[in-house]
Amino acid sequence: MVIKILGAGCKNCEKLYNLTNEVVNELGIEAEIKKVTEFKDILSYGIMKTPGLVIDEKVVVSGRVPSKNEIKDFIQKYL
Template identity: 75%
Template sequence: MNIKILGPGCKNCQKLYDMANEIVEELGIDAKIEKVTEFKDIASYGIMKTPGIVINEKVQVSGRVPSKKEVKELINKNL
């Protein structure tokens, strides 16, 4: 599984990154989590508001920090 956190590095982006790492560890799954901070790379996903979360190259959420429960459900749905 490939998870990308889209954002310039603001506190909400970092919060989402930390949350994704925590959930992956809790679930015990093999996932690569990376930060995407370059605007052109973020824009290539078609989102204009950050933070965003992309799982397996599909945008799941953008423009807000989802709840931990929501992120966990998104990860489970994309396993």
């Protein structure tokens, strides 16, 4: 599983990255978590507001930081 955090490195982007890492560790799954910070790369996913959460190349949320439980639900859908 590849999980991407889309954003330029703002506070919310970092929060989403940290929450996602926590969830992955709690679930005990193998996942590569990448930060996507280049504007043109972020736009290629069709989102206009960051942060964005992408799981296996599918945008699951953008423009807000989901709760830890929401992130867990998103990840479990793709397992």
